[in-house]
Amino acid sequence: MAGRDETPEQGDETRNELQIQPTSARLTENAMRGKSARKRLTGILAVCLRELMDELGVEPAWLPESRSRVELSEILAASVGFDGENLRGTFTLTGHPRVFTRLYPFAMEHAQPDLVDWAKELANQTIGRFKNRIFAYGLALSVSVPQSIPAEQLRVARTRKRIKIPVAIGIDDMSLDTWLELDIGPGFKLAEQPVSVNEPALPERSLVLFLEADNTQ
Amino acid sequence: MKTTVLVVDDSLTVRQQVTAVLAAAGYDVVEACDGLAGLDALRACPGISMILCDVNMPRMDGLEFLEKLKGDSCCTAPVVMLTTNGTPDLIARAKRAGARGWIVKPFQARLLVGAVRRIVGDLAKSIAT
Numbered sequence: 001m002a003g004r005d006e007t008p009e010q011g012d013e014t015r016n017e018l019q020i021q022p023t024s025a026r027l028t029e030n031a032m033r034g035k036s037a038r039k040r041l042t043g044i045l046a047v048c049l050r051e052l053m054d055e056l057g058v059e060p061a062w063l064p065e066s067r068s069r070v071e072l073s074e075i076l077a078a079s080v081g082f083d084g085e086n087l088r089g090t091f092t093l094t095g096h097p098r099v100f101t102r103l104y105p106f107a108m109e110h111a112q113p114d115l116v117d118w119a120k121e122l123a124n125q126t127i128g129r130f131k132n133r134i135f136a137y138g139l140a141l142s143v144s145v146p147q148s149i150p151a152e153q154l155r156v157a158r159t160r161k162r163i164k165i166p167v168a169i170g171i172d173d174m175s176l177d178t179w180l181e182l183d184i185g186p187g188f189k190l191a192e193q194p195v196s197v198n199e200p201a202l203p204e205r206s207l208v209l210f211l212e213a214d215n216t217q
Numbered sequence: 218m219k220t221t222v223l224v225v226d227d228s229l230t231v232r233q234q235v236t237a238v239l240a241a242a243g244y245d246v247v248e249a250c251d252g253l254a255g256l257d258a259l260r261a262c263p264g265i266s267m268i269l270c271d272v273n274m275p276r277m278d279g280l281e282f283l284e285k286l287k288g289d290s291c292c293t294a295p296v297v298m299l300t301t302n303g304t305p306d307l308i309a310r311a312k313r314a315g316a317r318g319w320i321v322k323p324f325q326a327r328l329l330v331g332a333v334r335r336i337v338g339d340l341a342k343s344i345a346t
Contacts, residue, residue, distance in 0.1 A: 055323055105323075106234055117229045124228070124273070125322055128301020132321070135304050143302070145227065145275050202303030202321050207328045209297075209318040209335060 037190045038182065040137070042165050045091075045180055048129040049169060051204070052122070056103050061170035075151045076100055078119040080127045081144040084134075086185030091127045092149070093119065093178040099171055120146040125204075126178070132201035136194035220337050221245040221264055225255035225282065226271040226299070231322070235269060235299070238326045239333065252277025256285060265294050266337050269320075269329075272300040272307065280307065283314040295336050299324060 035043070046062070053060040079092035100115045103122065124146040131141045165180040202208065222244050224235045229250075236246040247262050249255040251274040259265060268286075272279040279298055286292050297318035298311050308319050317336055320329065 052323075104230075106237060113233070114229050121228045121230050125301050128273075128303075128322065131301075132303040140304065140306070143273060145273055199305035201305065202308065202319065204301070204303070204321045205323060205325050205328075206303070207318065207320045207325075207332055208308070209332060210312050210316065 037184065037188060038163055038165070040190055040192070041134075041180070041182065042167070044133050044137075045126075045130055045165070045178075046167060048126055048133060049167060049178065052126055052129060053103075053169065053171075055205070056105055058103065058171050060176075063168040063170045063175060072151050076115055076119045077149040077151065078116070078123040078146055079149055080120075080123045080146040082127055082131065082141045083144075084139050084141040086188035087139070087141075087182065089180060089182040091123060091130070091178065091180050093123050093126070093176060095119075095176045096174060099174045099176050102171055102174065103176075116148045120148055129204055132203065134190075135201040136197065137191045138195050138197075139190055219243065219245045220266045221247060221262065222333060222337075223247045223249060223255060223258055223262070223265045223268045223294070224270075225249045225252065225258075225268065225274070225279065227251050227274040228271070231271070231299075235324070235329070238329055242330045242333070244333065251275055252279060252282030252285070255282050259286075259292050259294070267333060268294050268296040269299045269333075270296055272298055272302050272311075280310055280314065283311060283316055287315045297332055297336060299329075 050060065074096055075094050076097055077092060077094040079090050081090045082088070097115050100118050100122070101113070104113050104115075104118055106113075124143075127143055131143055134141060163182040163184065165182065167178045167180070169176045169178065220243075222239055224232050224239075224246055226232050226235070226248075227250050232248045232250075236248065239246050247258050247265060249258040252270075253276050255268070255270065256277075259268075270279040270282060277285075279300065283296055283298075286296065295317040296315070297320060298316050299320045299322060301322045303319075303321045311319060318332055320332065
């Protein structure tokens, strides 16, 4: 499926598919070559978070540690699980409601956004992006429905089995704290760099219209 | 009479964002929070011209919803999937189940409205002929 940069209204009636992809959606991840699978997964997550923040119009700063200084009861948290061959994990993000308001892309004069729901959607969009990106490294993931986490239940699991990778992002004077928890099985494989696949995952913000429905089984 | 679009997504925020964009473009919008609620909405509002549907939802996901619709001759509204997922296996499954398109979130408002116009316009043409 070749990419085309056009709106659906300008489409060619003779094609049975139209596809629109943003040209900047695929970032090179060369810097991750030669690194461990864990570091590559962290790098891919960082790329996903950076892209999402860019699209939400904020310039994130990568922090060595969280700068959240808020009461636990004030924090919003959401997480989403994922599962693949010899890999299971959870992505969680937390922050003060002000962070989620700052990241909300639409003007709020019409309706006050539901920030718990928006936190879940941000977790969903991050891990959806991670899933699409990691597909190019030869790994297929399935993703669970995102959940909100009550603040009093918020803690990182203290098991040796799981790898915890925190990524703290500075947004203005605030902090969005995220972490990836990974349970990597002994047979886990992740290509060192994106592999050639017949059909890559569609990048975010893209659109394909099937002008003729495919009724084959 | 305005064209009505059904938006099926478990995220209230996404439903609000899609509704705001489509309402500004002159469409009426009906919302449902998952596939089961989507089927209920189709029964309650038979005039729905098009459906935008998420994939990953509780109770009934978007692909199951699509497959239920395929077996239901009463609903012929075209469905475009709107999801964070972009992997080819799911896109192929949706296409086989009769989806008319696939949009990867976050969506671009201009492209979303263009897709709805295109799909609803095709539908109007096919009814006219």
